[in-house]
Amino acid sequence: MTAGVASGELVDRVAVVTGAASGLGAAIARRLSAEGARVVVADVDATGAAEVTNEITANGGVAEPAHIDVTDEDQVRALVAKTEARDGLDVVVCSAAVETRAELAQTSDDDWQRVLDVDLKGPFLTMKHTIPALTRRGGGSIVLLGSTLGAIGSPSYAAYCAAKGALVNLAKQAAIEHAPDGVRVNVVSPSATEAGLFLKVVEASGDPEGVKRMVAGNMPMGRLGTADEVCDAIVFLAGDRSTYTSGTVIPLDGGLAARRA
Amino acid sequence: MELGTDLAGRVALVTGAGSGQGRAASVLFAEHGAYIAVVDIDDDGAKETVRMVEAAGGDAIAVHANVSRRDDCDAMVAATVSHFDRLDVLYNNAAVQMSGRLVDCTEAEWDLTIATNLSAIFWACRAAVPHLRADGGGSIINTASVLGLIGSEGYAAYGAAKAGLVALTRQLATEHGPEVRANVIAPGSIDTPRFRKVAEQMPDQQGFLDGLLRHVPLRRLGTAEDIARIALFLASDQSAYTSGAVIPCDGGLAALR
Numbered sequence: 001m002t003a004g005v006a007s008g009e010l011v012d013r014v015a016v017v018t019g020a021a022s023g024l025g026a027a028i029a030r031r032l033s034a035e036g037a038r039v040v041v042a043d044v045d046a047t048g049a050a051e052v053t054n055e056i057t058a059n060g061g062v063a064e065p066a067h068i069d070v071t072d073e074d075q076v077r078a079l080v081a082k083t084e085a086r087d088g089l090d091v092v093v094c095s096a097a098v099e100t101r102a103e104l105a106q107t108s109d110d111d112w113q114r115v116l117d118v119d120l121k122g123p124f125l126t127m128k129h130t131i132p133a134l135t136r137r138g139g140g141s142i143v144l145l146g147s148t149l150g151a152i153g154s155p156s157y158a159a160y161c162a163a164k165g166a167l168v169n170l171a172k173q174a175a176i177e178h179a180p181d182g183v184r185v186n187v188v189s190p191s192a193t194e195a196g197l198f199l200k201v202v203e204a205s206g207d208p209e210g211v212k213r214m215v216a217g218n219m220p221m222g223r224l225g226t227a228d229e230v231c232d233a234i235v236f237l238a239g240d241r242s243t244y245t246s247g248t249v250i251p252l253d254g255g256l257a258a259r260r261a
Numbered sequence: 262m263e264l265g266t267d268l269a270g271r272v273a274l275v276t277g278a279g280s281g282q283g284r285a286a287s288v289l290f291a292e293h294g295a296y297i298a299v300v301d302i303d304d305d306g307a308k309e310t311v312r313m314v315e316a317a318g319g320d321a322i323a324v325h326a327n328v329s330r331r332d333d334c335d336a337m338v339a340a341t342v343s344h345f346d347r348l349d350v351l352y353n354n355a356a357v358q359m360s361g362r363l364v365d366c367t368e369a370e371w372d373l374t375i376a377t378n379l380s381a382i383f384w385a386c387r388a389a390v391p392h393l394r395a396d397g398g399g400s401i402i403n404t405a406s407v408l409g410l411i412g413s414e415g416y417a418a419y420g421a422a423k424a425g426l427v428a429l430t431r432q433l434a435t436e437h438g439p440e441v442r443a444n445v446i447a448p449g450s451i452d453t454p455r456f457r458k459v460a461e462q463m464p465d466q467q468g469f470l471d472g473l474l475r476h477v478p479l480r481r482l483g484t485a486e487d488i489a490r491i492a493l494f495l496a497s498d499q500s501a502y503t504s505g506a507v508i509p510c511d512g513g514l515a516a517l518r
Binding site: 107151152155164171178 | 386391411428
């Protein structure tokens with residue numbers, strides 16, 4: 001079994017992926033397309049969203065870019081309305097996130113608010129406006145990108161830990177409230193992955209390879225996760241092989257969760 | 262009357278101390294020798310708590326703060342340190358509770374809930390940690406909720422904020438040991454003025470209570486004193502090797518779920 005191999009799991013489904021212009025979000029958008037979904041590549045970075053869209057269409061997929069700030073309710077509402085009116089909506093992946101690295105005492109008001117807004121309020125607003133659309137469709141699947149840091153504490157990630165910890169409860173809440181509507185809500189929680197925010201953090205560290213080796217060495221599997229592995233879990237949760245699974249968290253952490261109670 | 266010396270000479274700042282759990286903890290902490298900064302947005306309630314602390318032989322000041330505002334969080338810590346010259350215990354107990362399904366939650370409700378129940382604790386801790394460290398170590402106690410541990414219906418912003426608080430507390434514990442311990446109390450349904458206000462809004466109060474207690478193995482509501490005893494344990498050296506912990510006080514509710 002190889003990670004990252006598409007199997008037509010999402011043929012003709014319509015998916016919105018936030019934070020899809022780069023990193024893990026871009027990998028998710030490409031993979032959902034490879035599975036047959038029509039993908040809305042949503043991001044605050046319009047140029048990046050256009051590039052990912054072009055790449056998908058060049059490979060024979062169907063995609064379109066959407067310029068959106070997930071912390072702006074009017075923009076979220078408008079994107080959902082436009083998407084639903086054209087093709088309907090089946091799958092939502094909330095991957096837009098920011099990360100700041102600072103001890104609590106050094107965390108500025110602006111950084112705290114920005115992390116809580118993008119990483120927590122963003123998924124709240126996205127769910128608030130996509131759930132009714134998924135309900136009208138007769139059901140659908142929402143996948144939120146959590147983090148190992150939502151489940152464990154880590155020095156220098158005060159805001160990020162708080163936001164990702166909160167996100168899991170928000171997912172449970174939405175899952176219970178909308179289970180009767182056929183809307184499933186789940187979380188995938190990667191640890192450090194060879195993509196996305198973790199790479200940005202290590203690049204800023206001065207010794208990227210050294211940091212990666214150190215982090216990998218702390219994992220039971222002795223290596224970092226890959227974007228393909230995260231995408232595999234998202235496709236599973238987005239598609240019909242997980243229809244009795246809602247309100248839960250799938251850790252993608254190389255076995256790290258086994259060290260917890 | 263001093264019941265114990267667990268907190269002799271310590272200074273404790275308690276938010277939401279003008280009623281309910283915060284008031285009960287203020288009185289119990291004082292009975293064990295602590296000086297109390299009684300913080301609340303309700304000045305009359307705070308003054309009444311100060312009176313109760315003094316009646317118990319303790320020493321307290323009332324401090325006005327709306328913890329949903331950053332400046333007030335800074336000011337309440339500054340006022341406490343200015344009056345008592347030190348800070349040993351920060352008990353973040355103040356909260357707002359608004360119910361409603363996720364899809365019905367307005368942006369304003371979301372923002373207020375996150376500010377009061379999550380950002381406020383960040384602000385208070387950021388202001389207090391240097392004092393707690395400088396004064397030889399201290400204890401942070403954060404009031405989450407069983408709704409931050411389990412999923413439920415109708416508490417979208419509240420549950421998210423409380424779960425975020427649990428994660429923030431774990432983060433604090435990893436960052437500020439060895440000087441500072443940080444722990445969470447997760448109350449279930451506690452019979453306080455706030456709870457009664459919620460219950461009174463229900464069309465069938467008795468039915469609401471019966472339904473609630475069906476999920477509580479101990480078959481009663483908790484009391485503010487139930488919570489205060491756990492807070493005392495976490496504030497004092499009785500819990501000297503406990504940090505990053507979540508202690509439910511829910512009559513067994515979470516176990517049943």
